[in-house]
Amino acid sequence: MTMIAQSQIKNRLLRRFPEDAFELLAPLLEPVDLPMKRLLVRPRMPIEHVYFLESGVASMVAESADGKRAEIRHIGREGIAGYPVVLGVDRTPNSIFMQVAGYGLQVATPEFVPILEHAEVRQLLLRYVHTCELQLAHSALAAAKFTMHQRLARWLLMCHDRIGGNDLPLTHELLALMLGVRRAGVTNELHILEGMHAIKSTRGNVRILDRNMLIEIAGGCYGVPEQEYERLIETSAQPPIPPVHLNDKSPSQHSLNGRP
Template sequence: MAEIFQERATNRLIRCLPDEAFRLVAPYLRHVDLPTGTPLVEANKPIEHVYFIESGLASMVTSSADGNSLEVGNIGYEGISGYPVLLGIDRTPNRTFMQVAGSGLKLSVSRFLSLQDNPEAHLLFLRYIHTRELQLAYSALAAARYHVHQRLARWLLMCHDRLIVDDMPLTHDFLALMLGVRRAGVTVQLHILEGMRAIKSTRGNVHIVDRRILLEVAGASYGVPEAEYERLIGSELASRERPPKLSGAGWSR
């Protein structure tokens, strides 16, 4: 039963777990719906559960004391929320919440940390943390060295990787949070990408028309963290099943 459940899971980390490790936590995994706005990690509060995202999109947001906020990462079916507990930390100033509704597998932190007794599982999650650090590093690089429309192209590619659909329910408010710009500025940047025939933007939705154009626009700001994830974690899947082929550095559909 446990093996069948694992094979049916969408989350790539769950699918990578060694059978022994998965059987250890399988009885305690609970499938939950995750509507838009659902908090996964509250700022400065103990992390009591982790969520293996099965569908949808979660945003990791950092906020300053004067009220400024910025998305510093996103999580889809490739990842897990609450991973700072792997570093011996019970809380974080950052918050994580569902930006696009989906579902996930909920697990208590105590059960999750029991996986660290399995060397293969421990290594898997350390590798995942490494890819998260790279995502943050490239976000900083993009913010410092790339134009806003290039940064927008990068974030859209990252969302596209995780939502696995060409029609993405992304609001202007979310896009403004991603880029750290005013909402009015988002419209201008979307028009630039529309003029390039990369996307079609309507109210509350961005349709990917041509991913290849987004890749050209984003340039070197996108791709390294995604390729590193495939090298380190995709290789784990390769021993169990046919791994997804890269589609412009991201995960193929």
């Protein structure tokens, strides 16, 4: 089996792995096609694999006790599907499925977990989990404080961030799931954005015509999690934070940022 070179990786997290950690992980990575609607994480079932997406977009979906469903976040080549295992969690009530077909690199969970013992990998992935929490928080903020077409603009920008090119293969059904509204409502909101010349919507596809216009339409509900990802993952060269031991008799010697 030919090992994958880190220089050939498109996943932004894997590209940030320390070289020695990537060399340990590389023989365990298995390339997989990820067709549309493929389930990556099944609700309340053991997370058998972690997926580093190389292309395409996956959706994390929450479901209520009475069967109501809504997408709560996106996962693309900036992240991983199955990240609860980073926190020591073996399953989740949420599901993850491929919204836009692509491909990725999968690794069996039992083989992946030992990699977390590498301090730099653990810190990198915990920072990624922090950006996931921010995305969830801003989804809640958008739902509570922003209009429907602002929320749609935000979701389209998030998809655009994760897909190469300006054509987003999104159906009205998926857009309705993303926004938690009826399909008829999605059609109306797409017409609004088309009237602003930000997009062109056809059957099963949304073409981005003016990204800057979409950013303007989305207003404050887009950008904060994305900026935090760039700060912590893409541009960060910060050293690992040293652990604080419970029996340390001089806790005042440690500041919150880990510096003495």
